[in-house]
Amino acid sequence: MANAFHQHLDDLNELLIEMARRVADAIERSATALLEGDTEAAEAVVAGDDHVNALQFQVDDRIVELMTQYDPVATDLRFVLGAVRISVDLERMGDLAKHVAKSVLLRAPAAVIPDSLRLDFAAMGAAAVRISEKLVGILEEHDHLQATQMGLDDDELDAIQQRIHDQLPTLAYGPQTAVDAALLARFFERFGDHAVRISHQVVYLVTGDVHLDRS
Numbered sequence: 001m002a003n004a005f006h007q008h009l010d011d012l013n014e015l016l017i018e019m020a021r022r023v024a025d026a027i028e029r030s031a032t033a034l035l036e037g038d039t040e041a042a043e044a045v046v047a048g049d050d051h052v053n054a055l056q057f058q059v060d061d062r063i064v065e066l067m068t069q070y071d072p073v074a075t076d077l078r079f080v081l082g083a084v085r086i087s088v089d090l091e092r093m094g095d096l097a098k099h100v101a102k103s104v105l106l107r108a109p110a111a112v113i114p115d116s117l118r119l120d121f122a123a124m125g126a127a128a129v130r131i132s133e134k135l136v137g138i139l140e141e142h143d144h145l146q147a148t149q150m151g152l153d154d155d156e157l158d159a160i161q162q163r164i165h166d167q168l169p170t171l172a173y174g175p176q177t178a179v180d181a182a183l184l185a186r187f188f189e190r191f192g193d194h195a196v197r198i199s200h201q202v203v204y205l206v207t208g209d210v211h212l213d214r215s
Contacts, residue, residue, distance in 0.1 A: 024132035026097035031125025045101035052094035059087040089194040144206040147199035154192035
């Protein structure tokens with residue numbers, strides 16, 4: 001019984017890792033689509049979001065199974081309950097990557113971002129990809145030490161978002177371009193916030209310490 005229970009826990013963790021990998025791929029593709037106007041990459045992100053959603057449903061089913069069949073306690077219960085929150089944040093991260101991709105498709109064949117903000121959005125995309133890749137490792141290893149550092153990576157996204165906002169009033173473009181830029185910066189910034197929330201859950205499930213959510 002114990003071996004079967006822990007196999008189910010391992011399977012649950014693998015589902016979370018697979019979600020994180022798909023989210024990492026989605027944000028990388030959407031960042032590329034944004035910078036290069038790649039509508040094929042954008043369409044792939046939009047289509048791929050269904051897989052992330054399906055994985056979340058599998059996580060929910062597995063959690064119900066674990067809670068009804070095995071009545072987990074202590075550390076195992078923390079993991080099962082944490083998995084609920086982690087899957088929700090991963091699904092939202094996938095949605096944010098999809099929002100970026102949809103912005104590309106909405107404005108195609110025109111560019112969504114002006115040339116004057118291209119470097120800032122390239123930096124945002126690179127930071128988001130780095131965060132998502134780090135998140136995969138944190139979930140694979142339950143690395144709570146790396147998880148405690150995720151806020152520093154998120155600070156970079158916050159700083160770039162502020163830099164973009166500071167430039168918006170000076171843009172020699174129409175209001176739609178400014179709105180698009182503000183929304184896109186927000187999508188990337190929220191992506192980082194959800195990664196921080198997941199990292200807090202990993203710290204909690206490993207140590208039992210509660211980290212306040214600053215997002």
